[in-house]
Amino acid sequence: MIHAATLDQVRASRVERRIDTFEGYITDFIATFEKRSPGPQAFLVEQNPNWVTPTHFHVEHQFQVIVGGSGSLGRTPAEPFAVHYAAPETGYGPITAGPHGIAYLTLRAEGDTGAWYLHKPGVREQMRTGLKREQQHGMPSEAIRTPSLLSLETPVSETLIEPRADGLGAWFMRLPPNQSAQIASTAQHGGRHYVMTAGLAQLGDRRLDALAVAFADPAETGELTAGPSGADILVLQFPFQAKRQETRP
Numbered sequence: 475m476i477h478a479a480t481l482d483q484v485r486a487s488r489v490e491r492r493i494d495t496f497e498g499y500i501t502d503f504i505a506t507f508e509k510r511s512p513g514p515q516a517f518l519v520e521q522n523p524n525w526v527t528p529t530h531f532h533v534e535h536q537f538q539v540i541v542g543g544s545g546s547l548g549r550t551p552a553e554p555f556a557v558h559y560a561a562p563e564t565g566y567g568p569i570t571a572g573p574h575g576i577a578y579l580t581l582r583a584e585g586d587t588g589a590w591y592l593h594k595p596g597v598r599e600q601m602r603t604g605l606k607r608e609q610q611h612g613m614p615s616e617a618i619r620t621p622s623l624l625s626l627e628t629p630v631s632e633t634l635i636e637p638r639a640d641g642l643g644a645w646f647m648r649l650p651p652n653q654s655a656q657i658a659s660t661a662q663h664g665g666r667h668y669v670m671t672a673g674l675a676q677l678g679d680r681r682l683d684a685l686a687v688a689f690a691d692p693a694e695t696g697e698l699t700a701g702p703s704g705a706d707i708l709v710l711q712f713p714f715q716a717k718r719q720e721t722r723p
Contacts (some may be wrong), residue, residue: 476657476696477514478680478688479503495530495591497522498575503687505585514689515585516667519578521545521571528593529567531601534586535716536560537644539669539708541685542577545570550611552576555671555708557612557634557644564607565592579687583665583716610635614646623673623704626650640713647707649675649700655707657696664716665691669708674701692717 481501488501500507503516518541521527529548538547540556547558547569560566569576590597612634630648637643641663649655657666668677670686676699677688690696692714698707 476677476688476690476694477504478677478682478686479516480681480683480686481518482683495589496527497525498571503579504689508587511585513585514665514667515580515582516687516689517580518685519580521569521576521578523571523573523575525571525575527567527569528591529565530589530591531563531565532560532582532586532589533562534582534584535562535664535712536586537581537667537710537712539579539581539710540576541579541669541671543575544572545576547611552578553613555614555646555669557708557710559608559610559635559642559644559710561606561608563590563601563605564609566609579669579685581667581669581687581689581710583689583712610642610644612644623648623700623706624651626704629653629655634708637711638713640715641711642713643711645709647709649673649698649705649707651700651702651704653704654697654699657690657694657698659693659695661692662714663692664712664714665689666712667710668698669710671706671708673703673705675699675705675707676701 499520501518505515538558540552632646635644668688675682
């Protein structure tokens with residue numbers, strides 16, 4: 475089953491969250507932020523202006539996509555539509571919001587509710603040995619982000635994270651008006667999130683507009699068809715281990 479949600483469909487789930495490590499708002503797209511459940515997860519984080527979320531890690535493979543505001547992720551500047559990938563138990567951050575805040579989608583192939591903050595006593599000692607820890611960053615070029623979709627004659631793709639043998643990869647896809655891209659069945663990755671960044675697209679009976687999110691398991695097939703204005707889509711592909719990763723209860 476392909477999961478999909480638009481921002482208009484999920485606005486009612488937006489809740490304010492104020493804790494010692496985060497201040498801002500959370501909006502659930504796929505599954506819920508508060509409850510661990512099998513299958514994909516996607517939520518929008520709106521971090522308050524000038525707030526700093528400390529360096530931390532999660533136990534699932536994770537992508538984040540900056541969708542609004544500005545700031546930095548560690549030493550890396552963060553602006554739309556920067557992409558960040560973190561492997562399980564890879565510390566990253568801090569996430570620093572600019573004067574107008576920062577907004578980002580958090581996307582996982584398997585749901586997770588926890589964050590382990592490295593400044594807290596005993597957290598580093600809980601990290602498992604033998605895991606491959608890594609981060610990857612990607613940013614669409616100005617050349618691919620600025621031209622009008624209406625002027626495109628053929629689909630354009632730009633690699634953000636070079637696809638690897640283990641399935642990890644990310645790319646930016648631009649579809650001209652009324653043209654299509656296939657979602658093909660394959661066992662070579664752990665699922666894909668699709669994030670609409672501009673235009674309109676049809677996925678089966680679902681109409682996707684800007685900031686809509688969809689997730690397809692490796693076995694899923696389908697077709698994304700751009701609307702009359704075309705479509706810009708981020709494709710975020712998980713390593714195949716993401717669907718079989720051992721996680722904490």
